[in-house]
Amino acid sequence: MHPAFSVIFLTTLIGVGQGLFLALMTGQSYAAVGLVTVSNPNEFYAYGSVTALLFLIGGLIASFFHLGRPERAWRSAARWRTSWLSREVIVLPIFMLLVFVYGMLHFIGWDPNILGAEQPLQGQLSLFVGILGMVACFALFICTAMIYACMKFLQEWYSPLTVINYIVLGGASGFTLATLHASVYEPGLTQLFGVWATIITLVALVTRLASLYRNTRIKHKSTIQSAIGVRHSSIDQKTQGMMGGSFNTREFFHGASQIWYRSVRWIFLILTFPLTLALLWAGLETGNGLFLALAFVSQYLGLIAERWFFFAQANHPQNMYYQSI
Amino acid sequence: MTQLALVIDLNVCVGCHACVTSCKQWNTSGPAGFMSDDNPYDKDPNGTFFNRVQSFEIGEFPKTETVHFPKSCLHCEDPPCVPVCPTGASYKREEDGIVLVDYDKCIGCKYCSWACPYGARELDEHQKVMKKCTLCVDRIYDESLPESERKPACVMACPTDARLFGDVHDPDSQVSTAIREEGGYQLMPEWGTKPANHYLPRRKTRIKIHEDELIRADNPLKKEGVKPRTVVDEPTLDDVTSW
Numbered sequence: 119m120h121p122a123f124s125v126i127f128l129t130t131l132i133g134v135g136q137g138l139f140l141a142l143m144t145g146q147s148y149a150a151v152g153l154v155t156v157s158n159p160n161e162f163y164a165y166g167s168v169t170a171l172l173f174l175i176g177g178l179i180a181s182f183f184h185l186g187r188p189e190r191a192w193r194s195a196a197r198w199r200t201s202w203l204s205r206e207v208i209v210l211p212i213f214m215l216l217v218f219v220y221g222m223l224h225f226i227g228w229d230p231n232i233l234g235a236e237q238p239l240q241g242q243l244s245l246f247v248g249i250l251g252m253v254a255c256f257a258l259f260i261c262t263a264m265i266y267a268c269m270k271f272l273q274e275w276y277s278p279l280t281v282i283n284y285i286v287l288g289g290a291s292g293f294t295l296a297t298l299h300a301s302v303y304e305p306g307l308t309q310l311f312g313v314w315a316t317i318i319t320l321v322a323l324v325t326r327l328a329s330l331y332r333n334t335r336i337k338h339k340s341t342i343q344s345a346i347g348v349r350h351s352s353i354d355q356k357t358q359g360m361m362g363g364s365f366n367t368r369e370f371f372h373g374a375s376q377i378w379y380r381s382v383r384w385i386f387l388i389l390t391f392p393l394t395l396a397l398l399w400a401g402l403e404t405g406n407g408l409f410l411a412l413a414f415v416s417q418y419l420g421l422i423a424e425r426w427f428f429f430a431q432a433n434h435p436q437n438m439y440y441q442s443i
Numbered sequence: 444m445t446q447l448a449l450v451i452d453l454n455v456c457v458g459c460h461a462c463v464t465s466c467k468q469w470n471t472s473g474p475a476g477f478m479s480d481d482n483p484y485d486k487d488p489n490g491t492f493f494n495r496v497q498s499f500e501i502g503e504f505p506k507t508e509t510v511h512f513p514k515s516c517l518h519c520e521d522p523p524c525v526p527v528c529p530t531g532a533s534y535k536r537e538e539d540g541i542v543l544v545d546y547d548k549c550i551g552c553k554y555c556s557w558a559c560p561y562g563a564r565e566l567d568e569h570q571k572v573m574k575k576c577t578l579c580v581d582r583i584y585d586e587s588l589p590e591s592e593r594k595p596a597c598v599m600a601c602p603t604d605a606r607l608f609g610d611v612h613d614p615d616s617q618v619s620t621a622i623r624e625e626g627g628y629q630l631m632p633e634w635g636t637k638p639a640n641h642y643l644p645r646r647k648t649r650i651k652i653h654e655d656e657l658i659r660a661d662n663p664l665k666k667e668g669v670k671p672r673t674v675v676d677e678p679t680l681d682d683v684t685s686w
Contacts, residue, residue, distance in 0.1 A: 119557070184552060184553075185550050185551050185552055186549075186550065186551020186552070186553075186566060186571030186572060187549065187550045187551045187571050187572065188550070190530070190548070190549075190550045191550055193529075193530040193531075193532075193548055193550060194529035194530050194550055194552070195529070196529065196530050196531050197526075197528060197529050197530065197531050200526035200527070201526060201527050201528060201529045201554075202527075203527065203529040203552065203554050204529035204530075207529060265554070268527075269523070269527075269557065269558055270634065271523075271560040271631075271634050272557070339633045339634075340560065340631050340633060340634075342499075344630070344631050344632070344633060345630060345631060346499060346510065346512050346630070346642075347628045347629075347630055347642055347644065348499070348501055348510060348644070348645075350501045350502060352501065352502055352503050353499055353500070353501055354499065354500045354501075355497065355498070355499050355500075356498045356499060356500050356509070357497060357498045358495070358497050359460075359463070359492075359495030359496050359497045359514070360488075360492070360495065361488075362482075362487055362488035362489050362490075363487075363489065364489070364490075364492065364565060365491070365556070365564075365565035365566050366562045366565065369553065369556060369566070370562065434557070434560075434562070435560040435561075435631065435634075436559070436560060436561055436562025437562075439497060439514060439561075439562055440562070
C-alpha cells in the first residue's frame, strides 16, 4: 500500500494524545488511592489535557487531507453499524470532548465528591469523567486499528497484533510525553511515568517484532493463478492495459526503492525502541528534561517511520494485476 | 432475485480494447459527469477507466498462449467494498445486484478501494470521488433505446461477442447457460466475495477420430484376405455382347 502522510500523521498524533491521556489518568488513579501525591494537580492535569487535545486536533486536521471531498466529512458518521472508519469518526470527537471536559474540571478546580464525602476516593467527578475518557480512548484505539485489521485479504494487517500494536505504540509514545510533561509540571511523578513508558515501550517492542516476524513469513492466499483463473505455473503479464499508470498503480504500491524500504524498518526499530529507552534512562538518571524531550522526539519520528513501514509492507492482492507495463 | 452481470469469454477475446474505449466514451458523456482524462495524447497520460484489458502470456516459449483479460468491477454478491464505506455512498442495489457509488455522498476517503481485492475502483482525480463500473445502469433501463441496445456499452462494442450480459440468477438465461456449460469461473474465489461476473476459460475444440473410422474395418474386399482377382483369359462383356 502507498503510505499516505495524512493517515500516518492521523494515527501517530492521536496515538500520542490517547497515550498521554491514559498516562494522566494513571497518575490520577495512583493519586486517588494515595500511592503518589500530586502537589499541583490542577495545572498538571489541565495542561496535560490541553497537550493531549492539541495532538488529537492535529490528528483530526491531518485526517482531512486524506479526503477527496473534506466538506462532506460529516456524512462519514452514517454507517457505524458496518464500517470501522465510521465508528472512528464518531468515537474521536467523543473522546476529544471527554478530554476537554476532564481538562476543564481540573483547570477550574471543580471536583465534587459525587459518591458522597464519606468515600475515601478523592477527585470523584474528574475520575468519573476520566474513566469514561479511558473507555472512549480504548474504543478509539480499537476503531483506528480495526480499520486496517478487518480487511481479510490484506493479510499483513488481518491480525490481532495490528490492534495490540496500535494500543501499545500509542501508549508508549503518550507515556514518554507524559514523562516529559511531568518533569516540567510535576517532577515527583517523572519516575512513575518514566518507568511505565519504559515498560510499555518494551512491550511494544515485543509485539511489533512479533508482527514483523509474522509478516515476513506470510503466505499469500491469492496468486496470479487465482487472480485471472488460469491454472498454469508459468504466467507472465505482458501488458496491464495502459502505460501511463493509474489509481491502481499509485495507491497500492509504496513506490520506494528496496534499499529505502529495508532501511525504514531498521530506522523505526532503532528510533522507537532502543534509542528512546536509552534517552529515557538518561533523562531519569540525570533529571535533565532535555533527554526526555529527545526521547519523545526520537520515539515520535520512529513511529512515523513505523507507520510508513506498516503501510508499505501490506501487499494488496490487486497488485498482481499490475506487475508489468 | 436478479443479479445482473457480465460473462467474459477468454476463449474469444482478442484484446482489441474496443470495450475499454466504448466504456469510456459512454460513461464520460453520461449524466454522472465526465471521467478524468489528463494528457491523453501527451507525456504521462492519466485518466479514470472503468474497464481495462490486460494481456498475459501463459506457458514458456515456444509453448505459449496469450490470454487477453478484460477487468472491471465484478459486482460481487457479497461486496467487501460496501460495508466499509463510512457514508453509505457505496451500495448494492437490491433490485438488480449492481454495485454503485453515489457520487453526491462519496467523501473520497479511498477506503472502499482498499477493501476491493480486485482493484476495481478508481478515485477520479478531478471530481475526487470513487468511480467504478456501473454496468451502464443509465443505459440498460433506457426505454428510449431499442431493446436490442439496452446492454452495457462494452457488450455492444465487442466485435467477437466475448462479452455476455444478463441475469446470472436466472438459470435459463444466456449467461447462466454459458457459465454452466462452458465452465464459467469467478476470480479469487478464496475471499468469499462471490463475484457476479464470470469468466469462461480457454477451450480447445478437438474431434477424436479413431483409425477404424478412416480405414473401414468391415470393408468386404478385405475380408479374410480375399482380394479381387483380375481375370484376363475370359472374354470381356464387349467380346460376347453385340450391343
